Amino acid sequence: xxxxxxxxxxxxxxxxxxxxxxxxxxxxxxxxxxxxxxxxxxxxxxxxxxxxxxxxxxxxxxxxxxxxxxxxxxxxxxxxxxxxxxxxxxxxxxxxxxxxxxxxxxxxxxxxxxxxxxxxxxxxxxxxxxxxxxxxxxxxxxxxxxxxxxxxxxxxxxxxxxxxxxxxxxxxxxxxxxxxxxxxxxxxxxxxxxxxxxxxxxxxxxxxxxxxxxxxxxxxxxxxxxxxxxxxxxxxxxxxxxx
Numbered sequence: 689x690x691x692x693x694x695x696x697x698x699x700x701x702x703x704x705x706x707x708x709x710x711x712x713x714x715x716x717x718x719x720x721x722x723x724x725x726x727x728x729x730x731x732x733x734x735x736x737x738x739x740x741x742x743x744x745x746x747x748x749x750x751x752x753x754x755x756x757x758x759x760x761x762x763x764x765x766x767x768x769x770x771x772x773x774x775x776x777x778x779x780x781x782x783x784x785x786x787x788x789x790x791x792x793x794x795x796x797x798x799x800x801x802x803x804x805x806x807x808x809x810x811x812x813x814x815x816x817x818x819x820x821x822x823x824x825x826x827x828x829x830x831x832x833x834x835x836x837x838x839x840x841x842x843x844x845x846x847x848x849x850x851x852x853x854x855x856x857x858x859x860x861x862x863x864x865x866x867x868x869x870x871x872x873x874x875x876x877x878x879x880x881x882x883x884x885x886x887x888x889x890x891x892x893x894x895x896x897x898x899x900x901x902x903x904x905x906x907x908x909x910x911x912x913x914x915x916x917x918x919x920x921x922x923x924x925x926x927x928x929x930x931x
Contacts, residue, residue, distance in 0.1 A: 694867075700878050701852070702861040708885035715888035739806070743798035750792025754831070757785055757842065762853060765846035772843050781842050786835040793828040800825070820890045823883055830876040838870065849877075 761768055772778040800821050803813045834841050848865045855862040866877070887893065 697863055697867050700874070700881075701863040701866050704878065704881050704885075705856050705861070708881040711885040712887050716893060719888050719893065739798065739802040743795050743802055745795070746791045747795025747799060750788045750790070750795060751828075753788040754785065754792060757781075758845070761842065761846045762850050765850040768846045769843060772840075778840065778843065782835070782840065785842060786832070789828065789832045789835055793825075793832055796821070796824055796828055816890060820886070820892070823879060823886070827876065827879050827883060830872055830879065833872050834876060838872065 772781065803809050803817075803821075838844075848869070852862060852866050866874070883892075
């Protein structure tokens with residue numbers, strides 16, 4: 689396995705990142721210019737709302753906190769390492785990261801289960817959706833695995849992964865710090881690159897659209913058609929609203 693990784697490491701950690709980010713920027717812009725209305729999460733909330741709530745809310749809150757932690761570790765590695773020199777602080781960060789990682793994973797599992805057990809929702813789930821869910825499950829499960837079996841990830845991310853990621857920005861990738869990492873770490877990184885590369889082809893593009901226009905747009909007229917014999921009052925009651 690070690691010999692195999694020695695051949696794959698340059699491809700996966702020096703070439704794949706640039707391919708993924710090139711795909712992300714170029715194709716995301718192209719999709720927005722050609723099919724701007726496809727920037728949507730294609731929510732199935734109207735088909736089933738209860739399970740949708742209990743999957744979407746924990747997933748989004750969990751993933752938001754986890755991603756924020758990654759960004760802080762990338763932008764402020766030295767300050768984060770100094771902060772973690774006090775064990776209590778490091779324990780709090782580690783436990784918090786694990787809790788929110790599990791929260792996101794449970795939410796995602798609930799979302800996948802919902803699409804399996806609800807016929808209407810399952811019928812609207814495309815093959816790319818299943819691929820996306822599978823990759824997200826791998827990403828979150830591998831992240832939780834790192835938090836449990838490779839402790840102090842917050843510190844070694846800042847000390848090891850951040851220098852590697854910054855070397856990519858300078859166009860001089862240095863994979864020496866990554867080459868000796870365990871398989872689970874490499875899987876987590878490679879799967880992240882694949883998610884970034886596939887980003888323009890999935891519903892993930894909706895996170896780039898901030899829904900500020902909903903705050904000031906004019907109300908939309910919604911017409912409800914009642915069955916023959918229904919009272920006009922029912923139609924007038926729901927005759928106008930905003931969505």
